[in-house]
Amino acid sequence: xxxxxxxxxxxxxLANLSYQRDIVTFSxxxxxxxxxxxxxxxxxxxxxxxxxFGGYEQAERQMVAFHxxxxxxxxxxxxxxxxxxxxxxxxxxxxTHRDFLGxxxxxxxxxxxxxxxLVQKHTAWIFCHEKIADYIIExxxxxxxxxxxxxxxxxxEHIPEPEFQEINGTCASVRLDALIGLAFQxxxxxxxxxxxxxxxxxxxxxxxSNGYEPKDGDIISVRGKGRFRYEGVxxxxxxxxxxxxxLRYQ
Numbered sequence: 001x002x003x004x005x006x007x008x009x010x011x012x013x014l015a016n017l018s019y020q021r022d023i024v025t026f027s028x029x030x031x032x033x034x035x036x037x038x039x040x041x042x043x044x045x046x047x048x049x050x051x052x053f054g055g056y057e058q059a060e061r062q063m064v065a066f067h068x069x070x071x072x073x074x075x076x077x078x079x080x081x082x083x084x085x086x087x088x089x090x091x092x093x094x095x096t097h098r099d100f101l102g103x104x105x106x107x108x109x110x111x112x113x114x115x116x117x118l119v120q121k122h123t124a125w126i127f128c129h130e131k132i133a134d135y136i137i138e139x140x141x142x143x144x145x146x147x148x149x150x151x152x153x154x155x156x157e158h159i160p161e162p163e164f165q166e167i168n169g170t171c172a173s174v175r176l177d178a179l180i181g182l183a184f185q186x187x188x189x190x191x192x193x194x195x196x197x198x199x200x201x202x203x204x205x206x207x208x209s210n211g212y213e214p215k216d217g218d219i220i221s222v223r224g225k226g227r228f229r230y231e232g233v234x235x236x237x238x239x240x241x242x243x244x245x246x247l248r249y250q
Contacts, residue, residue: 004037011038027065029112030063031061032221035204050064055079062115065077079130083158100143101114103143164229164248166245166246169246176202177192180220194223194224204221228249230246232244
């Protein structure tokens with residue numbers, strides 16, 4: 001609770017600073033729980049506008065920008081994207097999100113200044129606060145036993161689209177617990193503690209009801225498991241069950 005109270009105090013300070021000085025202020029990269037805390041209190045911060053962005057569309061970890069209602073000058077988020085790729089791809093190990101994140105944090109960098117990390121094959125795109133970008137480029141030379149080269153990504157078109165695993169299945173009703181069980185190939189009942197324990201978010205909003213019914217296109221995140229997009233019901237089976245399609249982020 002003390003940690004949440006300190007976080008709320010810091011967010012209010014950023015909002016007040018924006019309002020009083022007529023400037024744009026930014027939070028660090030926030031996880032889903034922190035984003036939810038802010039969304040629940042946005043009506044308590046009159047006079048400022050809140051906007052969220054993580055460097056690319058549908059990023060999970062996002063910065064919040066606070067700015068006055070009638071802002072008259074352009075601004076941008078202090079976010080940089082770095083590309084980390086093996087110096088010799090054919091000798092690279094199979095590297096995961098955890099490997100890249102661990103290598104970055106081992107440089108003594110705080111998690112709060114690192115956003116999402118997109119991994120495809122042996123390459124990663126690392127979103128970070130601009131103040132730490134040059135330091136990472138200069139010092140992240142290895143991930144596990146693989147020697148890496150890093151570069152700044154200046155063109156958003158060079159940022160890859162997230163990869164998905166398509167999952168199809170059936171459920172008696174389109175409930176949150178049923179969809180999560182299908183997405184992570186486990187029983188519906190085993191997902192109940194995640195929901196009731198405050199670890200499930202739909203479009204960044206905390207949901208604690210097992211019977212919540214997501215809408216087509218909703219992005220569902222489960223802390224410690226991953227996230228997926230609910231694509232909707234394609235048809236009903238002869239037994240009256242719903243045939244659904246999910247896209248799980250890789």
